[in-house]
Amino acid sequence: IALRELVLTDTLPDELRYQAGTAKVKLPGGEEQALEPTVEGQKLTWTLPGVEPGEQIVVTLGTDVLANAAGVQELVNTANLVASDVQGRAVAAAAANAATVV
Secondary structure (H helix, E strand, O other): OOEEEEEEEEEOOOOEEEOOOOOEEEOOOOOEEEOOOEEEOOEEEEEEEEEOOOOOOEEEOOEEEOHHHOOOOEEEEEEEEEEEOOOOOEEEEEEEEEEEEO
């Protein structure tokens, strides 16, 4: 089904800090463009346009690894997505992980 609104939330681990100005979004059929999230502490949130079946949106961002990561062997960042249909009902949810060896 077509999805009309996507809300992407990425709560960074305490060992990472978002690098302001680094977020980029590639929308279906478009060029990569800067799109800053709403930032509340470690929580980053983007409200993205919908997608048709088979389309994808790619979001990238930069982070700094903080000194408190010294004792951590692997950092795992998980982003969550909630999608709504044309009536505004949440119809899908997904999560994606990225791991970094420190």
